Amino acid sequence: MMSSIPMGHGLILAGILFALGLAGLLMRRNLVFILISIEIMLNGAGVAFVAAGSRWSQPDGQIVFLFILATAAAEVSIALALLVRFYHQHSTLDADAASGMRG
Amino acid sequence: MTSLMEAAFYVAAVVAIVSTMLAITRLVAVHALLYLIVSLLAVAVDFYTMGAPLVAALEVIVYAGAIVVLFVFVVMMLNLGAQARDRERQWLSGKIWIGAAILSAILLAEVIYLIVRAGNVGSISGVVGPKQVAIALYGPYLIGVELVSMLLLGALVGASHLGRPAPKKTEAR
Numbered sequence: 001m002m003s004s005i006p007m008g009h010g011l012i013l014a015g016i017l018f019a020l021g022l023a024g025l026l027m028r029r030n031l032v033f034i035l036i037s038i039e040i041m042l043n044g045a046g047v048a049f050v051a052a053g054s055r056w057s058q059p060d061g062q063i064v065f066l067f068i069l070a071t072a073a074a075e076v077s078i079a080l081a082l083l084v085r086f087y088h089q090h091s092t093l094d095a096d097a098a099s100g101m102r103g
Numbered sequence: 104m105t106s107l108m109e110a111a112f113y114v115a116a117v118v119a120i121v122s123t124m125l126a127i128t129r130l131v132a133v134h135a136l137l138y139l140i141v142s143l144l145a146v147a148v149d150f151y152t153m154g155a156p157l158v159a160a161l162e163v164i165v166y167a168g169a170i171v172v173l174f175v176f177v178v179m180m181l182n183l184g185a186q187a188r189d190r191e192r193q194w195l196s197g198k199i200w201i202g203a204a205i206l207s208a209i210l211l212a213e214v215i216y217l218i219v220r221a222g223n224v225g226s227i228s229g230v231v232g233p234k235q236v237a238i239a240l241y242g243p244y245l246i247g248v249e250l251v252s253m254l255l256l257g258a259l260v261g262a263s264h265l266g267r268p269a270p271k272k273t274e275a276r
Contacts, residue, residue: 006225021127080177
């Protein structure tokens, strides 16, 4: 299973995935899509770590990916609980609906 | 064999990019989630071809298995209909997305330029198996494992706190 992919290509893939996630984060107003975009961005960062770890044949890149995975799981569970709460209060998923404080 | 793995990397990379593009532009949340699953599976193939089999398996099990299923359950709970799709079409129409796309494209172009300008920085050719990862994870990174367990406990407590039935509206408001 010896392959020789140039490391730059792995990093470019990570950059493209991150940029797509960023574009989605900026262009969507629906909270579900915003969370999906954040997942894409975290995944892109993980690709960069795994590529760098495999470049030097060290396990550290994969370990950082495991930490990213745990962070993403924690983030998504909290964010989805907040989203359900938000939807019950505002009956919409528009992120702009949360821009005002009801003091 | 070598060229086959390289070809698998590039094909999976193209699949990942295309399915991610489709995922961020869909109008219905479930369609976006299905494209997200395709993207994550393609990235898992990329991990395998980059010599990280453990992470490839975890990508399928945790990302495509657990996290996306969480999304699907929430989307099912919210029960969005055709009305939500029409509103989504209205939100995405016109030049709303062009600014975001141009800014992201500029940043991506800069990143790619810097990576290409660095020239040849070696190739990904080693395979790091699960055994090496496990030895390092429970050796020098043990404190990280403990911190992650606390983070997940915090997420559990937070999600269960936020997921309670909504309190009764008080008349004072």
